[in-house]
Amino acid sequence: MARIQKSKSKLSKAALLTLQKQLSALLERQKQLIRRKNELDNEIYKYETEYLESGQGYPLTNSLDFYMGQRHEKKKYVVQAKDRVFSALLPRIYR
Numbered sequence: 001m002a003r004i005q006k007s008k009s010k011l012s013k014a015a016l017l018t019l020q021k022q023l024s025a026l027l028e029r030q031k032q033l034i035r036r037k038n039e040l041d042n043e044i045y046k047y048e049t050e051y052l053e054s055g056q057g058y059p060l061t062n063s064l065d066f067y068m069g070q071r072h073e074k075k076k077y078v079v080q081a082k083d084r085v086f087s088a089l090l091p092r093i094y095r
Contacts (some may be wrong), residue, residue, distance in 0.1 A: 052079045
């Protein structure tokens with residue numbers, strides 16, 4: 001039976017500590033970026049919902065026609081998932 005020998009690290013302790021600090025900093029940065037991405041996803045969802053409600057669900061290309069022929073009485077439009085462009089995969093926290 002062959003013995004498995006434990007190989008010694010060729011890096012000094014100082015180099016290992018430096019790498020460990022860099023890794024910790026990168027992991028913290030990753031957490032910050034994930035948090036910011038989630039915040040942006042939620043903002044996009046909220047603004048898209050506001051836009052679709054104000055435009056009565058018309059896509060961007062038909063919005064001008066909607067505003068030109070808009071009547072004064074305005075019904076509340078319920079946003080459908082099929083109306084969404086940007087946030088089709090985002091969480092539905094604003095319902």
